[in-house]
Amino acid sequence: MLDLASGLSQADIMTAYHFSFCGTQCAALPSGALHLPDHDVLCVSDLHLGKSERIARRSGVMLPPYEVRETLEKLQADIAATRPTQIICLGDSFDDLEAAARLDEEMLLWLAQLQAGKTWIWVEGNHDPGPINLGGTHRSEIKIGTLSFRHIATAMTAEVSGHYHPKHRVAGRSRPAFLYDDCRLIMPAYGAYTGGLVSLTPALRQLFMRPPIAIMTGHKAIPVPVP
Amino acid sequence: MSDLPPLFTDWFKTRGWTIHPHQQHMLEQATEPALMLIAPTGGGKTLAGFLPSLIELADGQHKGLHTLYVSPLKALAADIKRNLRTPVTEMDLPIRIEDRTGDTTYTQKRRQRADPPHILLTTPESLALLTSYEDAPHIFKGLQRIIVDEIHALAESKRGDQLMLALSRLQTLAPGLRRVGLSATVEDPDAIASELARHPDPCTIINADPGPDPDISMLVTQEKPPWTGGGAKYAIPAVLEEVKKHKTTLIFHNTRAQAEIFFHNLWLANTDDLPIGIHHGSLAREQREKVEGAMVAGDLRAIVCTGSLDLGIDWGDVDLVIQVGAPKNVKRLVQRIGRANHRYNAPSKALLVPANRFEVVECVAALEAVKAHDLDGDPKGPGPRDVLCQHILITACAGPFDADALYQEIKTVGAYRTLSRAAFDDCLDFCATGGYALRAYDKWKRLLQRADGLWQLRDPRAAQRIRMNIGTIQDTDTLKVRLKGNFKPLGEVEEAFAATLTPGDTFLIGGQVVRYENLKEMTVEVSRRADKTPKIATFMGTKFANSTQLSQRILRMFAQTNWPELPAHTAEWLALQRQFSKLPEADRILVESFPHEGRHHICIYGFAGRNAMQTLGMLATQRMEELNLHPLGFVATDYATLIWGLDPVYDPAPLLQPDNMRADFETWLSGNAVMKKTFRGAATIAGLIERNLPQARKSGRQATFSSDILYDTLAKYDPDHLMLRITREEAMRGLVDFGRIEEMLTRTAGRIDHVKLDRVTPLSLPMFLEQGRIAVAGAGQDRILEEEAARLMQEAGVATL
Incomplete structure (x- = not known):
């Protein structure tokens, strides 16, 4: 059950949802990050950093250019609370490779500070398929304990993936949500400017053998069965 | 000449x-x-x-x-x-x-x-x-x-x-x-x-000669109007009788949903098969044109409609206008009545049909105002800057322009005559760079100033996207509805409404009951159903606020000892309210509190119009949240705000204390749904959010993220951004309407009557079927969500996997 020695702050024990997935202890944080206390791993998916830059470049529409700091601020808080040794960014960390190359100095520095002293894994996604000129290791997938981490779900079991930006609606409130069953776990999008895919859409549902559990993000991670 | x-x-x-x-x-x-x-x-x-x-x-x-x-x-x-x-x-x-x-x-x-x-x-x-x-x-x-x-x-x-x-x-x-x-x-x-x-x-x-006064009265029916609701179903037989007696009748409704429901019920009762059509803004163009054509040809005896028929279209020989639901605004009522009888110098004939008991009061007040030629209206503010931003972008589409010349040209527009150069430059800067405190878009500016001083689009291809998004009409996101296997659309419903549908649900559109099948490429696919009782179509149409003048008339009416001008059933209802609780008074705020269906309710009668009463709901629930009273939601009408929550309110005074309210207002402005809605409107008009994209949305996947996120981000990192300033100013006048809250506070000067009861009161009854309930995203909501999730987990028997 709860491992008070794992370095979780009191607040996180209160608001995270702890569960066992394919033999690995997991904590779904209300921010949308996944913590593996036994492995000191923190995983986040679909940051889409540089989205506003990419939209301006491609369409001329200039969204508030603050999504990178908003996302890094959230990530910094989760890192401080969970003190992981390894961080996995599970793909689509950047809205495209050019956006990654164009991050401004201040954000690069901030990212470097977050990376300092940690093993940082960039898992590639469909938006950021190539290597990026930032610290950390670039991988197509990675195994941690019993689990494998990749961006888009495959037929494999014991798999953690992202890509779909799942959301779920309970009591009239729709929120980004983790979805999981015995075989796979799909992470919500962590980035500030990300939309969502409703948990009931066929594209998402067909990935699960039976109705999954949704873990709602928000003030507190709350599990709820998907009908 | x-x-x-x-x-x-x-x-x-x-x-x-x-x-x-x-x-x-x-x-x-x-x-x-x-x-x-x-x-x-x-x-x-x-x-x-x-x-x-x-x-x-x-x-x-x-x-x-x-x-x-x-x-x-x-x-x-x-x-x-x-x-x-x-x-x-x-x-x-x-x-x-x-x-x-x-x-x-x-x-x-x-x-x-x-x-x-x-x-x-x-x-x-x-x-x-x-x-x-x-x-x-x-x-x-x-x-x-x-x-x-x-x-x-x-x-x-x-x-x-x-x-x-x-x-x-x-x-x-x-x-x-x-x-x-x-x-x-x-x-x-x-x-x-x-x-x-x-x-x-x-x-x-x-x-021109205004012509004779209209012949206008309230429709008297055998059946009493119901306590609640907006359908006016009770009046259907009487309305059909009137349609039979006249050549052509226009039947106006305040919202599209009401028009749909009324039309549906009218058809069920239309045993003589009178040709009756429906016309409103959510219907597909083909369908509207068919009805318009039939109307002009004189093939229709009646047409059920909304504001989309409000303007001076010559529909031939209309000899009766029926207004279903209280008119909310005397000026609009007079203009609608003008639709009837296009023969100059003959009085127009109109009937008002109140949908419920409270509307009987509103209708009688409106009739008196029409007789007194007492038109209502509020003065308009200066020209809106979001429209100005769009105008600058439109100007840029036509070719390079000189900023000085454009500024001088804009100053010739009456509404913009007081526009300062600084305010204009703000808008130009927003169009060019986004206007952010963080100057992030040096490389990807939308507008560039050339060496010769003229401004132009950085990328001429952007003109196409700007043109696709021209316009200031505020529409919520709508989805097309069509029959499965058929390309012809039936009409549109709001995206939020579509999101609540599960396969098998039935709703009304274009007067027919349809069954929701699935969502295919952002189109709602339905099949025809012969059902008689659909799940209600909740696409909203415009809701208007009661004018100040009309509210004042109603309050004056409440002060009477009896109401000979009202039908007996309504007079009795008001008497009941007076007996069990109190009738609201013009110089006091009445607050009722009572339990209902396991929740504690308070009803605040402020008579400040729908928008202001909604703001009052926001402010009061915010204060309740701070007092740990766990408010869950509220609903506002023109005359009252009904709030429900997990804990009772023993003393409403702190919720309505003017200094508290003004202070709360500032905090509240930064993070509420009405502001977000206003922001969405302004940001769309100003070109920050695109309504239409070159390729139609293929699926909901990652396509759009909510404009609320943009609002929150701006409020956090760039609180003085032009879009937020516009939002604040607009909300004050429009959807927030704090002006009328101030008016209410001055009028009542802290005089609050709190009446505690053990059940719903006669006057608060209509609030319970009111649409547009707003949930409070606070601790109470989290508590319910958690309880609901736990219940579902238990039910599913999957406490853990």
């Missing part, structure tokens, strides 16, 4: 007409730079507007566009085209007349730009689009007159501001341009006239 030429005199004679005095006056003053005619419907208003153009064009000398006619409705443009054909054909005038709206074909639009007709009939949006083309100077060269029809309706909204900005552009392209406005009766003609004229030109106002 004061006399009618012989050709026209003869034509009037063959028709058996004489020229109306106001038509003569319009002709005499046709050379004035700005002219506004105020006339009731049926007074030959349109002909009065067009007569000078027809005369000027009669000799066939003018080349190109001579007169531009702008109306708020596409249907109106089509209607006018039909009506103008008569004089042009009968006098054999060498005049080409065409319309240009969102419905005009691509080929015809291309041709119109190359070879414009003499008279072009259009809408403000289509006109704005025309001014965005590089060949605008060619199109508008030689333009002599612009006729703005139903200017009173346009002047109330941002569409009017956009139109007047477009006019300033046209005036530069065609300096001899004369402006003509046609208006229904309004409370402040001078205000509209000063918006029409080029500032500081004067505007001559011509008043």
Whole structure:
């Protein structure tokens, strides 16, 4: 059950949802990050950093250019609370490779500070398929304990993936949500400017053998069965 | 040009007409730079507007566009085209007349730009689009007159501001341009006239004979109006009787959903198979056109409609107007009544049908106001800056521009006459760079200043996207509805409504019950059902706030000892309220508290209009949240706010304490749903959010993220950003309407009556079926969500996997 020695702050024990997935202890944080206390791993998916830059470049529409700091601020808080040794960014960390190359100095520095002293894994996604000129290791997938981490779900079991930006609606409130069953776990999008895919859409549902559990993000991670 | 030429005199004679005095006056003053005619419907208003153009064009000398006619409705443009054909054909005038709206074909639009007709009939949006083309100077060269029809309706909204900005552009392209406005009766003609004229030109106002007072009364039915609800189902038999007694009846509703439900019920009761149609803005164009055609041909005995039929379309021989639901605003009621009986100098006939007991009171108050010629209206603020931002982008689409010249041009628009250079530069900077404190877009600016000082689009291809998003009409995201396996759309529903549907649900659209099947590429697929009781269509239509004047009349009525002017059932209801609780008074705030269905409720009667009462709900629930009273949600009507929560409120005074409210207001402004909604509107108009994208959305996947996120981000990192300043100012006037809360606080000066009861009171009853409930996203909501999730987990037997 709860491992008070794992370095979780009191607040996180209160608001995270702890569960066992394919033999690995997991904590779904209300921010949308996944913590593996036994492995000191923190995983986040679909940051889409540089989205506003990419939209301006491609369409001329200039969204508030603050999504990178908003996302890094959230990530910094989760890192401080969970003190992981390894961080996995599970793909689509950047809205495209050019956006990654164009991050401004201040954000690069901030990212470097977050990376300092940690093993940082960039898992590639469909938006950021190539290597990026930032610290950390670039991988197509990675195994941690019993689990494998990749961006888009495959037929494999014991798999953690992202890509779909799942959301779920309970009591009239729709929120980004983790979805999981015995075989796979799909992470919500962590980035500030990300939309969502409703948990009931066929594209998402067909990935699960039976109705999954949704873990709602928000003030507190709350599990709820998907009908 | 004061006399009618012989050709026209003869034509009037063959028709058996004489020229109306106001038509003569319009002709005499046709050379004035700005002219506004105020006339009731049926007074030959349109002909009065067009007569000078027809005369000027009669000799066939003018080349190109001579007169531009702008109306708020596409249907109106089509209607006018039909009506103008008569004089042009009968006098054999060498005049080409065409319309240009969102419905005009691509080929015809291309041709119109190359070879414009003499008279072009259009809408403000289509006109704005025309001014965005590089060949605008060619199109508008030689333009002599612009006729703005139903200017009173346009002047109330941002569409009017956009139109007047477009006019300033046209005036530069065609300096001899004369402006003509046609208006229904309004409370402040001078205000509209000063918006029409080029500032500081004067505007001559011509008043036509207003005609006799309308014959207007409340429909008396055998059946009593229900305590609650907006359907007016009880009145169906009586309404059918009236339809039978008259030639053609228009049946107006305040919302589209109400119109749908009423139409459905009307058909179920229509055993004589009277031809009755439905017309509202959510219906597919084909369906609307079919109804319009049938109406003009005289094939329909009645038409159930909303504001989309509100304007001066000539629907032939309408001899009765029925208004279902309280009219909310006396001016609009008078204008609607004007729809009936287009014979000049015959009184229009209208019936009011209250949907519930409270509306009986509202209807009687409105009737008294009509008799007293007491029109209502609030003065408009200065020209909105989001519309200005869009205008700058439109200007950039047409080609490089000089900022100084553009600023001077904009200052000739009445609504923008006080615009400071700094405010203009703010808008220009927003269009060029996004206007962020963090200057992030140096490389990807939308507008660039060239070496010669002119401004232009960085990427000319951006013009296409800007053009696709022209317009200021605030529509919620809607999805098309169509029958499975059929391409013809039935109409549209709001995205939020579609999201609540699960396969098998039934709802009403276009008067038929359909079953929701699935969502396919952002289209709602349905099948036909013979069911009689659908799940209600909740697409909303516009909800209007009761005017201050009408609210005051109602409060004065409550002060009476008895109500001989009200039907017995309503008088009894008010007496019951007085017996069990209290009736609200003009100089006090009444607060009732009672339990209902396991929740604690308080009902605050402030009579400040729907928008202000909604704001009151926001502020009161925020204070309740701070007091740990776990508010869950609220609903507001024109007269009251009903709040429910997990804990009882023992003392409402702190919730309504003026200093608390003003302080809370500032905090609250930064993070609430109404602000987000207002922001969405302003940001869409200003070009920060695109409504339409070059490729239609394929699926909901990652496609759009909520504008709420943009709002939250800006509020956090860039609180002084132009869009937030616009949002704040607008919300104060419009959806937030804090002005009327201040008015209520002054009027009641802290005098609060708290009545504690053990059950729902007569006067609060209607609140319980009111739509538009707003959930409070606070600790109470989290508690419910957690409880609900735990219950579902337990039920599913999957506490852990």
